[in-house]
Amino acid sequence: MIKNIKGIEVVGISCCVPKKKIINKNIPNHKNIKRIIKTIGIESRPVASDEICTSDLVVKSANHILKKLNWKSEDIEILIFVSQTPDYLTPATSGILQDKLQLKKSTLVLDINLGCSGYTHGLITISSLMKNLNLKKGLLAVGDVGTQLVNKDDKVANLLFGDAGSVTAIRNVKNDSENLYCDYYSDGAGFQDIIVPSHSLAGRNKLSNRQIIDKKDVKKNVRSNANIFLNGASIFNFAINNIPSFIQSISHNIKNIKFCFLHQANKMIQDSIENQLNKNKNKFIFPTSLKNFGNTSSASIPITICSNYANKKLPGYSLLCGFGVGLSISAVVVNLRKTKIFKIIKL
Secondary structure, X not given: OOEEEEOEEEEEEEEEEOOOEEEHHHOOOOOOHHHHHHXXXXXXXXXXXXXXXHHHXXXXXXXXXXXXXXXXXXXXXXXXXXXXXXXXXXXXXXXXHHHHOOOOOOOEEEEEOOOOOHHHHHHHHHHHHHHHHOOOEEEEEEEEOHHHHOOOOOOOHHHHEOOEEEEEEEEEOOOOOOEEEEEEEEOHHHXXXXXXXXXXXXXXXXXXXXXXXOHHHHHHOOOOOOOOEEOHHHHHHHHHHHHHHHHHHHHHHOOOEEEEEEOOOOHHHHHHHXXXXXXXXXXXXXXXXXXXXXXXXXXXXXXXXXXXXXXXXXXXEEEEEEEEOOOEEEEEEEEOOOOEEOOOEEO
16 A cells, blocks of 8 residues: 655755776676676676775765755764665664764664665655654665675676665655655565575574575585575566556556656566556656666665766656565655756765
């Protein structure tokens, strides 16, 4: 059921990517690389060096947006950080960000462990907390350095991910015409489809190689428990069987949706979702950022917004839909007509 959070304004969106860029076709000793690139739609990706953490990309984005909006750090009352690649397992990266950004110590900070659906889950969470606690200004920080989880011998995953961080400035306003609509869905039965097995701490939850991958991959050393494992077929089926109907149910209830910003998983998934929605006579514009940024996980939606519409206005409602790890889906419908969208910066 669609929920309505009134009086929430998305003031600005800023993104940062590493300066280093990898051109997929130039990766050596890779069979069928042209065919794979055509299938996934990713030609180049920003990749963080070993010394760059997710918080570094977020801090750069945050300082940029605070300066551009002329917001003072002491006016921020809440910061939520969403990532599946935090700086540490503990402590929470949001506390590190509070210090680096010199936010006041009374600022509410917390981490959310999510990747692909993280941006929209984050928007829902920060908006709800700001309304209920009567907080005026907040920052939603999302980002991932997912390339650091990929085994270089994994021929598909090694072409898929890009690294990025983003900060979205949120304001709690009295104008109830500023509506943020949202919906969400989870299926924890598919938790093994996107997983880093080595991060399990409870002995009873430790997953063996046999449970996660087959013995052929173990012998080839294609993946280890320290790397991310993707069950591509299951992820594809989850996306195409759930996302179109999920979006369709929302668009039936909310009119004037012009843009549909999907999590940028890969071109095959994007095309399948778009084709199903177009059959149902949806007339959305589907911007993409896959070609030059790859799958940037929690940052993929803001990266897509900033790479296509920096210094431009977005008329009408925009539907933002994240999906993936969990397995999870969430969507937010918001009017970004007043939102300041900034050019992507580099670190």
